[in-house]
Amino acid sequence: MRVIREFDPWSNPLCTCPPKYTLNPITGCGHKCVYCYITSYIKDAFNPRVKKDIVYNTERDLRRLSPGSVIAISYSSDPYSPPEDKEVVMRPILRLMKNYGMNVLIATKSNLVTRDIDILENMNAVVSISITTLDRELARVIEPNAPPPEKRLETLSHLVQNGIPVSLRIDPIIPFLTDNMDGIEKLIKEGVDIGVRHIVVSIYKAKPDNYRRLTQACPWIEDKLHLLYYDRGRILYGYRYPPEDYRRMILTKVKMITKKYSVKLGFNVCREGFNLDDPGVYCDASHLLRT
Numbered sequence: 596m597r598v599i600r601e602f603d604p605w606s607n608p609l610c611t612c613p614p615k616y617t618l619n620p621i622t623g624c625g626h627k628c629v630y631c632y633i634t635s636y637i638k639d640a641f642n643p644r645v646k647k648d649i650v651y652n653t654e655r656d657l658r659r660l661s662p663g664s665v666i667a668i669s670y671s672s673d674p675y676s677p678p679e680d681k682e683v684v685m686r687p688i689l690r691l692m693k694n695y696g697m698n699v700l701i702a703t704k705s706n707l708v709t710r711d712i713d714i715l716e717n718m719n720a721v722v723s724i725s726i727t728t729l730d731r732e733l734a735r736v737i738e739p740n741a742p743p744p745e746k747r748l749e750t751l752s753h754l755v756q757n758g759i760p761v762s763l764r765i766d767p768i769i770p771f772l773t774d775n776m777d778g779i780e781k782l783i784k785e786g787v788d789i790g791v792r793h794i795v796v797s798i799y800k801a802k803p804d805n806y807r808r809l810t811q812a813c814p815w816i817e818d819k820l821h822l823l824y825y826d827r828g829r830i831l832y833g834y835r836y837p838p839e840d841y842r843r844m845i846l847t848k849v850k851m852i853t854k855k856y857s858v859k860l861g862f863n864v865c866r867e868g869f870n871l872d873d874p875g876v877y878c879d880a881s882h883l884l885r886t
């Protein structure tokens with residue numbers, strides 16, 4: 596079975612990114628974010644396991660592709676989630692991507708990506724780092740196994756200092772938990788000070804299992820969240836969304852903050868069903884690849 600496949604965002608037409616390929620070296624993810632939706636698609640998702648013969652199979656699939664193809668690693672797990680710290684597959688995979696002339700988009704919450712800077716700086720790659728909040732305690736509750744927010748900021752900084760293009764994903768914004776504009780502004784300012792030039796924002800989309808985990812972890816928001824998602828919200832392509840007026844209000848405010856800090860800061864929303872994006876920039880940060 597192929598390990599590099601055409602990216603199909605679970606057939607969700609709200610995804611507006613350009614076509615590309617995707618590779619998930621790990622099945623599942625060890626960061627165990629309470630809001631994560633992969634548990635709806637992947638069995639035993641929080642028990643991450645490296646795919647069998649992944650390096651060999653990656654090279655087999657790379658032979659089919661043209662140099663310059665865009666490959667996202669990964670969109671249904673974090674490629675630097677445990678067990679990557681012990682069973683290293685990203686280094687040989689990145690070397691292969693480089694040797695085959697591929698363009699690579701990495702999405703992670705882990706500082707472990709800095710281990711591979713020596714390879715990344717010699718290839719065409721962009722790294723997106725997700726930070727949902729700067730509140731260390733809250734991050735520990737909602738992203739129990741992911742590195743704390745300050746480590747992720749440090750990671751952005753290391754990457755920028757080494758000339759690797761980065762994107763900051765404030766993803767997801769969770770109503771009544773992380774939708775405080777002061778906190779978001781602080782995060783954007785920290786990112787801009789580091790040298791971030793692209794920000795992606797999305798509002799939490801509920802699936803029954805991630806909603807259950809989220810409200811168990813943060814019971815103080817349950818009543819308000821239920822009202823927003825179940826009484827006022829609606830289902831779009833398999834996910835329960837808050838009403839559009841709430842999403843527009845939050846995302847427009849965030850966009851205004853990005854403009855306050857830098858006119859050069861590209862802004863995208865992700866799978867919202869309306870367009871607040873800056874022209875010429877993409878949610879997957881592929882516009883930051885060298886042409």
Ligand code: SF4
Pocket residue numbers: 624625626627628630631632633671672673676704741
């Ligand atoms: S890092 Fe991403 S894939 Fe991993 S558990 Fe968190 S949200 Fe899910």
